[in-house]
Amino acid sequence: xxxxxxxxxxxxxxxxxxxxxxxxxxxxxxxxxxxxxxxxxxxxxxxxxxxxxxxxxxxxxxxxxxxxxxxxxxxxxxxxxxxxxxxxxxxxxxxxxxxxxxxxxxxxxxxxxxxxxxxxxxxxxxxxxxxxxxxxxxxxxxxxxxxxxxxxxxxxxxxxxxxxxxxxxxxxxxxxxxxxxxxxxxxxxxxxxxxxxxxxxxxxxxxxxxxxxxxxxxxxxxxxxxxxxxxxxxxxxxxxxxxxxxxxxxxxxxxxxxxxxxxxxxxxxxxxxxxxx
Numbered sequence: 001x002x003x004x005x006x007x008x009x010x011x012x013x014x015x016x017x018x019x020x021x022x023x024x025x026x027x028x029x030x031x032x033x034x035x036x037x038x039x040x041x042x043x044x045x046x047x048x049x050x051x052x053x054x055x056x057x058x059x060x061x062x063x064x065x066x067x068x069x070x071x072x073x074x075x076x077x078x079x080x081x082x083x084x085x086x087x088x089x090x091x092x093x094x095x096x097x098x099x100x101x102x103x104x105x106x107x108x109x110x111x112x113x114x115x116x117x118x119x120x121x122x123x124x125x126x127x128x129x130x131x132x133x134x135x136x137x138x139x140x141x142x143x144x145x146x147x148x149x150x151x152x153x154x155x156x157x158x159x160x161x162x163x164x165x166x167x168x169x170x171x172x173x174x175x176x177x178x179x180x181x182x183x184x185x186x187x188x189x190x191x192x193x194x195x196x197x198x199x200x201x202x203x204x205x206x207x208x209x210x211x212x213x214x215x216x217x218x219x220x221x222x223x224x225x226x227x228x229x230x231x232x233x234x235x236x237x238x239x240x241x242x243x244x245x246x247x248x249x250x251x252x253x254x255x256x257x258x259x260x261x262x263x264x265x266x267x268x269x270x271x272x273x274x275x276x277x
Contacts, residue, residue, distance in 0.1 A: 007032070007079040009070065009161060011063065012169075013148070014086040014193045016040070018059075020066040022074055033073035037062040060151050067159050081161040083152055085144060087169045087211060088195040091119060091126065094209050095139040099132055107132060111141040119143070133205035140206050142168060170197040173254040177270060186250025187234055192257050198234050200243060210237040214261075231264050 006026065012019040022033040039062035070076050093114045099107065111130040116123040126143035133140060149166065156163040167175075173190040181188060184204035190197050197211040214229040230253070238245045251267045263269065 007074070007076065009067070009076055009079040009081045011066065011081065011083045012086070013059075013063070013083060013089065013152075015088040015195070017193065018062040018066050020070055022070045022076060022079065025080065033070040035066040035069035037065045059148075060155050063152070063155050064159065067155075067161070077160050079161055080164045081156050082164055083166045084172050085148060085166065085168050086192055086195060087190065087197040088193065088213070089145065089148060090168045090170075091115065091143045092170070092197060092209055092211050093118065093141040094206065095141065096137060096207075097139070098137060099139060100136045102132075107139060110139060114141055115143045133207070135203070135205040135207075138205055138207050140209075142171075144168070169256060170199075173256060177252065177254055180252055180268075181250055186248060186252060187238070189230065189234070189251075189253045191230065191253060191255050191261055193259065196230055196233065198230070198237060200237060200241065208237055208241045210234070228262050228264055230261070 006024060008023050008025050010021045010023065017036065017038050019036045020034070021031055024030055024032060039059050067076055093111075095110055095114050097110075102110075107130055108128070111128050112123070115126055115128050119126065123143070125146050127146055127149055128141065128143045130142075131140045132138075152166060153163060155161075169192055170190045174188065178184075178188060178201070181201055185202055186200075188199050188201055191214065194213055195211070196214045197209070199206045199209045201207070210233050212233065214233070234251070235245050238248065251263075252270070253261070253263060253267045254270045255261045256272055258272070261269070
């Protein structure tokens with residue numbers, strides 16, 4: 001195998017940060033080079049307050065800066081590129097119904113309708129994907145901005161990289177850790193850069209979800225008890241589907257960066273390895 005084709009470049013694109021790690025393809029642990037760059041808001045950002053004191057560097061500029069730094073240490077030309085998008089850049093939804101006889105075309109139409117209902121006219125700028133759950137009664141839906149995908153594809157082409165995969169943070173962690181849920185039932189969460197995606201799983205099927213920003217600092221309530229933002233969000237999720245939080249024995253959280261995260265003692269927390277992106 002060619003030396004240039006024996007490397008994999010892993011990029012993590014967050015809300016305002018791009019992180020990159022270059023590895024030899026034959027090792028998941030060995031790191032050849034590492035880089036990180038912060039980028040500023042785009043013209044599509046709805047929260048204009050983030051523009052204050054934000055860096056001027058764009059999303060694509062940050063990707064190129066990361067790749068350039070990695071390339072300076074070890075050639076990235078024609079490396080296999082794997083990208084993980086932070087869940088803060090993704091919209092999720094779940095539809096419930098009897099989908100046992102539904103065609104792929106019908107499921108795509110349902111998914112698109114759900115995204116349009118929430119995002120309105122901006123849904124036309126989204127790439128919508130879905131996954132029918134094993135119970136065939138729940139449709140997990142995700143949508144990613146077309147701009148995000150086009151930027152990555154164009155940048156990869158310009159930098160002579162092979163874009164092999166593009167996944168969301170939640171899907172990446174789900175594929176790695178979902179098997180840790182006993183009997184396929186419990187709460188599974190992925191948190192990164194101040195954002196959490198949490199789902200309730202019943203016998204291997206995702207049946208409910210919640211996602212959004214979280215605070216890393218716990219607040220003290222009037223009763224003197226500490227409250228944790230992730231726990232509050234998950235408790236509301238469980239209550240919305242009539243599930244007793246006290247009766248649920250499995251709470252698994254994958255915290256995919258080293259940001260401090262506060263949760264109740266009921267959680268099993270999985271942290272990234274030293275060599276992760």
